[in-house]
Amino acid sequence: MCKKMSYDSNNTRGGKRIMRYVVIGASASGISGAKTLRELDENAEIILISKDEYIYSRCILHHFISGVRTVEQLNFSEDDFINKYNINWKKGVEVLKLNSKDKNLELSNGEILSYDKVLICSGASSFIPPVENLREANNVVGLRNFDDAEKIVEVGKKAKSAVVLGAGLVGIDAISGLMNYDLELSLVEMGDRILPIQLDKYAAKEYEKRFEEKGVNLKLGVMAKKLIVDENNNPKALLLNTGEEIPCELVIVATGVRSNIGFLENSGVECDKFGLLISPEGKTNIEDVYGAGDVTGRNPIWPTAVKEGIIAASNMIGFNKKMTDFFGSKNTMNFVGLATLSLGTVNLKDEEKEDYIIDIKTDETGYKKIIHKDGKIYGAIIQGDLSYAGVLTQLIKENINVSKVKKSIFEIDYSDFFNIKENLEYDYK
Incomplete structure (x- = not known):
C-alpha cells in the first residue's frame, strides 16, 4: 500500500x-x-x-x-x-x-x-480476586492474552483436573477450549446461571444442560473461599463457601478484568x-x-x-468524528453446537417489567425474546435459528418504530419498513 x-x-x-x-x-x-x-x-x-x-x-x-x-x-x-x-x-x-x-x-x-x-x-x-492462595499459587491463570493460552495448554495436557472461576463469556470460552482434554472439568459461578449478563434463565439453561451432558461439573450460586495447595504451592482443590472441595490442578480465573x-x-x-x-x-x-x-x-x-x-x-x-453507536452490548455466541444472539438489555429488574413489553416465542427453531417499549426495541435474545437476527439488527440500527406494524414482532420482515423510492434509492419507513 x-x-x-x-x-x-x-x-x-x-x-x-x-x-x-x-x-x-x-x-x-x-x-x-x-x-x-x-x-x-x-x-x-x-x-x-x-x-x-x-x-x-x-x-x-x-x-x-x-x-x-x-x-x-x-x-x-x-x-x-x-x-x-x-x-x-x-x-x-x-x-x-x-x-x-x-x-x-x-x-x-x-x-x-x-x-x-x-x-x-x-x-x-485479568483480575485475580483476593481469595486465599489464589494470587500466590502456581498454575493459576487468566485468559486474556496469548501467554495465558499457552500456559493453559501446557498445564492442561499434564493435569487431571481444572476449575474455571466465572461463567461469563471468557469463562465459557475457557471451558469450551478444554472440553477435549482428559480433564475433570468444573465451572464455578456465583450467579444463579451461566452467562448471567448475556442470557436470561431460559437461554442459559439450554447451555447448562448441554455442558453437563459433556461432563462439565457446574457449580452455580456459590463462591470460592480458599485455594488448597500442596507443599510446592501447586493447586490441589478449591474450597467453596458451601464447604465442598473441588479437585483442581489448573485454575483459570475469568471473574473480570x-x-x-x-x-x-x-x-x-x-x-x-x-x-x-x-x-x-x-x-x-x-x-x-x-x-x-x-x-x-x-x-x-x-x-x-x-x-x-x-x-x-x-x-x-484532523477529522471530526464521534462515536455514537453504544447500543448496550451485542454478542453472538456458539457453544456446544447452540448459536445465540444477545442484544442490549435482556434482563429487567422486577420494578421495570411493568414498563416494558416482553414478547417470548419458543418453537422447534429455538427461543426468541424481545423487550420493547413505545415501539422501540431495547433488547433481545435469539437462540437456535438466528435467521431473524439480520432484521432485528436493522430495526435497532435504524431506530425503526415497530408500534405501527400489525403483525407479530417475530414476523416482521424488511418489506415492513424498507422502501424503494421513485429514484430507485432505498429508504426506511
Missing part, C-alpha cells in the same frame, strides 16, 4: 517535518487505529508498541487451546499488515510511563520515545475506577493523547473497540 520511508533523528524527510503517531496496543482498537492513521496520512511515521509479539483476536483464544487454530490463524489483520501499512512495530515491549509534558514514553527496553500524538489502546488484564492504565500514573491523563476517560471523539483531557478500546473499561465489545480506534485515529489526523 505504502512505500518504505526513512526518517532522521529530527523526524523529517526531505527537509519536511512529518508527524510521528504512536499507538500503544496491538489488539482490535490499536490495529484499526494504526490502519486508519496510515490510510489518512501516507507520509506519517507510525509506531506500534505492544507487549504481545503476535497480532491475534482475544475473542478466539479458546480455539488455540482446543487445537482448532494456530497462533497464526488467530490473526485478524490483513496478510503482511505491518509491512503493507509501513508500520514500525516494537513488539514484546511495554510502556512503563507516559510523560505528557515532554510528550514521550518510557519503554521497558530502556528507550525514551517521543511522539506528536499518541493513541492509548493498552486494553485490560482491570484496565491497563498503570503507566498513566502521574501523567495527568484522567482515569476513573473503570479505566481511561475519553470523549466521543476518543480524546483524553490531555492534548494529543487519545484512547480507544478496553482500556476505558466500558462496553468491552470487539466491534466497539474497532470503531473507537477508527474514530480516535481520524480525529488525530
